[in-house]
Amino acid sequence: MKILALTGTKRKGNSILAAKYIAKKLNAELDILNVTELKIEPCKACYACLFGQECMIDDDVNFVFSKLLEADFVLISSAIYWLDATGMMKALLDRMFMALPHMKELSRKKGAVIYFYGFEELRGWGANTYNILLRVLGIEPLAILPIHAALPGEALTEENVKKLDLLAEAIRKEERLKLDGQCPVCLSEVFRAKEGKLECTVCRSKLTDDLQVVETGDVLSYDWMVKHYGVLRGFKEKFIEQREVLARLREKYGV
Numbered sequence: 001m002k003i004l005a006l007t008g009t010k011r012k013g014n015s016i017l018a019a020k021y022i023a024k025k026l027n028a029e030l031d032i033l034n035v036t037e038l039k040i041e042p043c044k045a046c047y048a049c050l051f052g053q054e055c056m057i058d059d060d061v062n063f064v065f066s067k068l069l070e071a072d073f074v075l076i077s078s079a080i081y082w083l084d085a086t087g088m089m090k091a092l093l094d095r096m097f098m099a100l101p102h103m104k105e106l107s108r109k110k111g112a113v114i115y116f117y118g119f120e121e122l123r124g125w126g127a128n129t130y131n132i133l134l135r136v137l138g139i140e141p142l143a144i145l146p147i148h149a150a151l152p153g154e155a156l157t158e159e160n161v162k163k164l165d166l167l168a169e170a171i172r173k174e175e176r177l178k179l180d181g182q183c184p185v186c187l188s189e190v191f192r193a194k195e196g197k198l199e200c201t202v203c204r205s206k207l208t209d210d211l212q213v214v215e216t217g218d219v220l221s222y223d224w225m226v227k228h229y230g231v232l233r234g235f236k237e238k239f240i241e242q243r244e245v246l247a248r249l250r251e252k253y254g255v
């Protein structure tokens with residue numbers, strides 16, 4: 001098995017260490033792609049890629065796809081920075097309309113997330129950003145594994161190794177690993193209170209306060225995304241129809 005580990009932290013610390021540990025445990029080949037070493041420009045919101053055209057931006061995003069396509073397993077192993085994913089991982093996520101032509105092939109691959117956080121009270125919502133990064137590639141995560149580790153090396157404390165071993169076993173068996181506090185449908189860890197229920201912020205399933213599913217949501221599932229990209233393509237017609245009205249609104253403020 002060939003694992004591609006995507007990481008978004010500059011230091012040689014827990015994220016890289018955990019990826020190496022998992023690969024060794026599984027006797028797998030490992031390719032580490034550190035997004036902080038790549039050139040990733042902001043999306044220009046031209047939507048050309050959703051119409052089958054090449055992205056006009058000349059940077060490393062296509063290189064990321066070439067690496068993803070070579071892999072059997074995509075492991076996001078990265079850190080929490082300011083309660084969220086690290087900025088470079090979000091920069092990559094923002095370019096992922098470009099995943100559309102690759103989604104079908106990538107959806108046949110497996111993937112998982114390990115995320116590191118230094119402080120329990122600052123764990124935040126980055127688990128979801130990483131979960132979404134796999135989903136927009138078309139990959140359903142097998143697991144989202146939180147690891148409490150601040151100093152570089154703490155990924156491999158006795159307690160954390162037990163968690164990494166659980167993940168390695170899930171990868172070996174290709175079995176889903178749902179942890180306490182995660183949405184049973186999409187493994188999200190962030191919920192919104194709505195009409196006396198909890199709503200998952202990723203898939204929009206409705207849940208009881210002990211996370212039993214009341215109504216299953218499908219937002220950001222593979223099929224939902226294919227439909228969503230169709231909706232976005234429809235916005236082109238809408239924009240052409242409303243172009244002059246919208247231009248007048250922008251002109252008022254010189255935009």
Ligand SMILES: Cc1cc2nc3c(=O)[nH]c(=O)nc-3n(C[C@H](O)[C@H](O)[C@H](O)COP(=O)(O)O)c2cc1C
Pocket residue numbers: 009010011012013014015016078079080081082083084116117118119120122123124149150151152153
């Ligand atoms: C700029 C920066 C911001 C951070 N923000 C958070 C945070 O919001 N919450 C948290 O729990 N840990 C935070 N941390 C700690 C890291 O998540 C933690 O040290 C992690 O193990 C780093 O992973 P690495 O060793 O792979 O780089 C932050 C670290 C840095 C450098």
